[in-house]
Amino acid sequence: MSDIKKIISRHKAYDASFAVFGLIGLFVALITLTALIVDLAIDGAARLDVGFFTSFPSRFAEKAGILSAWVGTTLVMLVTAAAAVPLGVAAGVYLEEYAPKNWFTHIIEINISNLAAVPSIVYGLMALSLFVYQFGFGQSILTAGLTLALLILPMVIIATRESIRAIPSAIREAAYAVGATKWQMVRDHVLPYSTGGILTGIIIALSRAIGESAPVITIGALTFIAFLPTPPITSEAPYVSFQWVMDPFTVMPIQMFNWVSRPQPEFHFNAAAAGLVLLAMTLIMNGIAIYIRYRFRKRIKW
Secondary structure, eight states: OHHHHHHHHHHHHHHHHHHHHHHHHHHHHHHHHHHHHHHHHHHHGGGOSHHHHHOOOOSSGGGOOOHHHHHHHHHHHHHHHHHHHHHHHHHHHIIIIISOOSHHHHHHHHHHHHHTTSOHHHHHHHHIIIIIIISOOOSSHHHHHHHHHHHHHHHHHHHHHHHHHTSOHHHHHHHHHTTOOHHHHIIIIIHHHHHHHHHHHHHHHHHHHHTOOHHHHHTTOOSOOOSOOOOSBOSSTTOBOOGGGGSOOOOHHHHHHHHHTSSOHHHHHHHHHHHHHHHHHHHHHHHHHHHHHHHHHHHOOO
C-alpha cells in the first residue's frame, strides 16, 4: 500500500511540475507578444491618422501612406479565400466521408500533409511558372490570390478533415436511421457540427497568407505602386467589373519590407504603423470567424 501511495504522490508531483512549466511557457509567450505589440505601438502609433490610410507611398516618409497596400491586401485575400475555402472544404469532406480507404487515398493524404510544410517560396516559384508564364495571368491580383490559395489549401483540407473526424459516429448513425442519404447526413448534420473547427482552421490559414511576402515577391508584386486597381463597380452595364483581378498590386508585407530596407528612421516608423494595421486586419478576420462560429453553434441544438 505504501508503494502505491508513493507512486501516486510521485505522479501528482509530475503533474504539478508539468502544470507549472506549461504556465511559465504561456506567460513567456504572452509577455513576448505583448512586448512586440507595445514596441510597434510606440514606434508607429503616431503615424496612424487618416492621411496614412488614404495616401499612396512616397519618397517622403511624412507623406507616405498605405492606401495601395491595404487595398491590394484586401483584394488578394478575397481571391485567396474564394479559391481556397470552397475547394479545401470540399476536398476535406470528400476524403473523410466519401473517398474509399485504399492505398491511393493514403498516398493523397500523405502528400497533403507534406504540402502543408513546404516552404512558401516553393509555391511562389511554381506560380511564377504556371500562372504567370503558362496561363498568362501576369503579375496580377489573380496570380497572387491563386498562389496564396495553393499555399493554404493543405491547411484548410487538414482542418476540415480533423473537424469532421471529431463528430461522433452516433450522429451519422442517427441520420441514417431516419432515412437520410449520405449527402443529407453530411449537409444537415456533419457540416453544421464541424463548422466551428473548420472556421478556426480557415482563419489560421488566412492569417498565414496575409503575412506572406516571399511568394508574392517571386511572382512580381510591385514594391512601389501609386494607383489603385480598377473599381469593381462601374457606371455602365453590367455594372460589375472583374478587370481588377488582372491589375498589378502590392500588399502590406511588401510595403513594410520596402520601408524597413530604407536607412531613414522615419520610414521605420511607417513600417511599424503598417505592422499595427496588418495586425488589426488579422484580428478583424479572427473576430469575424469567431462571430460566425458563434452564430452557427447557437443554431445547433444538441
